[in-house]
Amino acid sequence: MAPDGTWLATAGGGDGTVRIWDRATGRQSALLSGHGHQVRGIAIAPDGSWLASIGGDKAVRIWDRATGRETACLAGHADIMLGVAISPDGSWLATAGRDGKVRIRDRATGRETACLAGDLSSATTVAIAADGTWLAAGYDRKARIWDLATAREPVALPGHNLPVEGLAIAADGTWLATTGHDGKVRIRDLATGQETTCIIGHTGSAGHVTIAPDGTWLATISHDTVQIWESTTGRETARFAGHTTDLVNGVAIAPDGTWLASAGHDKAVRIWDRATGRETACLTGHTDIAISVAIAPDGTWLASSSKDGTVRLWDRASGRETARLPGSTTASSGLAIAPDGTWLTSADDFGTVRIWDRSTGQETARVTGHHGWVGVKVSPDGTWLATTGGYHPAVWVWDRATGRHIACLVGHTGRVTRVAISPDSARIATASDDGTLRIWDPASGRLVTMMRTDGILYACAWTPDGRSVVVGGTQGVSVYDFHRGGPDR
Numbered sequence: 001m002a003p004d005g006t007w008l009a010t011a012g013g014g015d016g017t018v019r020i021w022d023r024a025t026g027r028q029s030a031l032l033s034g035h036g037h038q039v040r041g042i043a044i045a046p047d048g049s050w051l052a053s054i055g056g057d058k059a060v061r062i063w064d065r066a067t068g069r070e071t072a073c074l075a076g077h078a079d080i081m082l083g084v085a086i087s088p089d090g091s092w093l094a095t096a097g098r099d100g101k102v103r104i105r106d107r108a109t110g111r112e113t114a115c116l117a118g119d120l121s122s123a124t125t126v127a128i129a130a131d132g133t134w135l136a137a138g139y140d141r142k143a144r145i146w147d148l149a150t151a152r153e154p155v156a157l158p159g160h161n162l163p164v165e166g167l168a169i170a171a172d173g174t175w176l177a178t179t180g181h182d183g184k185v186r187i188r189d190l191a192t193g194q195e196t197t198c199i200i201g202h203t204g205s206a207g208h209v210t211i212a213p214d215g216t217w218l219a220t221i222s223h224d225t226v227q228i229w230e231s232t233t234g235r236e237t238a239r240f241a242g243h244t245t246d247l248v249n250g251v252a253i254a255p256d257g258t259w260l261a262s263a264g265h266d267k268a269v270r271i272w273d274r275a276t277g278r279e280t281a282c283l284t285g286h287t288d289i290a291i292s293v294a295i296a297p298d299g300t301w302l303a304s305s306s307k308d309g310t311v312r313l314w315d316r317a318s319g320r321e322t323a324r325l326p327g328s329t330t331a332s333s334g335l336a337i338a339p340d341g342t343w344l345t346s347a348d349d350f351g352t353v354r355i356w357d358r359s360t361g362q363e364t365a366r367v368t369g370h371h372g373w374v375g376v377k378v379s380p381d382g383t384w385l386a387t388t389g390g391y392h393p394a395v396w397v398w399d400r401a402t403g404r405h406i407a408c409l410v411g412h413t414g415r416v417t418r419v420a421i422s423p424d425s426a427r428i429a430t431a432s433d434d435g436t437l438r439i440w441d442p443a444s445g446r447l448v449t450m451m452r453t454d455g456i457l458y459a460c461a462w463t464p465d466g467r468s469v470v471v472g473g474t475q476g477v478s479v480y481d482f483h484r485g486g487p488d489r
Contacts (some may be wrong), residue, residue, distance in 0.1 A: 002048045011039035011052055018042060018053050018063070030068040034061050041083055052093055054081035060095050062104070072110045076103050083125040088132045096123035102137045102146070116146050127451075134481070136451070147481060149483070170215040173464040177218055178477050179209045185220055187231060188464065190470075190479065197234040209251070214255045217274075219260060221248045226262050228274070238277035243270065250292035254299045261302055263290035269304045269314065281319040284433055285312055292334075296341045296358075303344055305335040313358075321330045323361040325354070336378045336385070343400075345385065347374035353387055355400065365403030367396075377454040379425040384442065386428055391415045395430055397442045407445030418460040420469070427482075429469045431457035437471050439482065451480055 001008045003157060007029065011018050016035035021028055037056030044051045050071070054060050058080055062072040092113065096102050102123050104114040116137070128135045134147050169176045175196065177187050182249035182382055185199035199220075208221040217237065220227050228238040243264035250263040259280070263269050269290055271281040288308035295302045301322065305311045313323040325346055334347030343364065347353045353367040353374050367387065376387045387396045393412035398405055414434030421428055427448065428440040433456040439448040455474030462469055469480050 002044055003046055004048055007048075009042050009044060009362075009412040011021060011042055011053065016055060016365060017058075018051075020065070020068070032061075032063050032068055032070070034070050034073070035059070037080075043084045043086045043093065045086050046088060047090055050090075052083045052084050052086060054095060056080045057267060058378075060084060060093070062107075062110075071428045074105055074110050076105075078110055079122075079276050082122060083137075084454060085128045085135070087128055088130060094128060094135055095128045096126040096137050102126055102135070104148070114148070145222075151456060168209045168211045168218070169461050169463055169470060170211050170231075171213055171464060172215055175215075176477075177209050177211060177231070178472055179220060185218070185229065187234070188477075190468070193327055196387075197232065199229050199236075201235040204290075210251055210253050212253055212274075213255060214257055217257075219251050219253060221251055221262075226251055226260070226272070228277070238272075238274075240270070240277065240279070242274050243268065249290065252293045252295045252302070254295050255297060256299055261293045261295060261304075263293040263304055264395075267308075268433075269293055269302070269308070271316075271319070283312075283314050283319055283321070286310070286322075287323050294335050294337045294344075296337055297339060298341055303337060303353075305346060309348070311335060311356075313345070313361075323358050323362060325363075334374055334376055336376045338378055338382045338400075339380055340382055344375045345378065347376055347387075351389055353385075353398075355385075355403065365401070367398050367403050369407075375419065377419045377421055379421050379442070380423055381425040383425070386419050386421065386442065388416045388419055388471050393432065393434070395419055395428065395440070397445070399429070407442060409438075409440045409442075409445055411450070412436065412445050414456075417458050418455070418463050420460045422466045423464060424466055427466075429460050429462060431460035431471055431473070433457065435473075437469060437480065439469070449482075453478065457471075 018032040029390040035055035036453035041054045060074045077097035079098035081097045102116040187197040211218045226240040249264045253260045269283040311325040337344045355365040377386045395409040396486045397407040412432040418431040437451040457473035459472035
């Protein structure tokens, strides 16, 4: 369809032609002949003055819309072309071919300006970003994003030989840590993708990782133990094994990095001194498994959720329970504290999210509509929250003050496994077991971009500068640079 909607172009069958049609009358206005084989793709320039077609003859042909005349025939691919796209300013175009190449050509001269060789398999499709700074190409079972200024594709971070389950990015954005079912913790430089440290020492799967605010150490969970590691050397500096039964379910590090808290199957929340490794307090009161723990931004209080159906607030200094809030969840992602510490959320197993005032303990808003357990993420600016429910493939966005529904993010074909909000609260990233990473505008619910991977995704996080998204899953870890285009329309 032409940009102004007055005409359209079609190709079909094996006659090697492109037909132009008037939208209002349905009349054929031009017949473009030249391809000796089937036409496999058409792209129309943004100003509608010309179009490009690709065919089984391994050529891309440029046509003048007004006259129907072929103005250029561009060759170069060693096999047939399968995809074509024109840049937003109309100055260049990209083609994808069965030879595994994506070729960039100047529109005016026809000269090839870049050849992006990303895979031995066919390049089946190509799409160009709205700002023209990058493009995405689809291959057999994978996709690649290319930075057109450098012709660099995203950093792929191999290493784990079993699925990646957890990841965390350091506060300065220079490195990240990943955990996997292979029991290893791998630390990588984000700029180069190089592995700088591999931590071996878990007796089983390493499923959760949290990095200290200063980036000098990290904490991991393996079964009934919390382990502390130096980030530069990978040396284990402490092991906290005070939970008396089975599993540790959650861990949180204090804002000043001097202490941490863990929640376990033994119904307790335990406080640990980072320097000495000593347990300084054991917070008891839950009557069933403690699922998760979160620490307030000022470090003076913490919250825990339990399978007993409550969220309990605790004073850090005295260890005293200060409030008991109904509406807990058996899913650890239901508990979240606002960035300013004035409110928090809890969720139950029946699809309800409650927002609580920290000082009064009063419920200020309630979000309903989910079926089953609910996961919650609070935006960094504290004005809205995102929720996922059960095994539903959608994400809901809600106004924090009123509980009003803002948007529903629909597009995944499988369960949403992880939600991450950009540091500026302008974008949501979602990972799914459908193998896709999707970026959304939370205000409108509009899908901004999507990346397809080879396997199930379990982890997703933004870098601190908001320019990249890191995902982990059955096929390892990948870092995708996110290039913002012009204003949303």
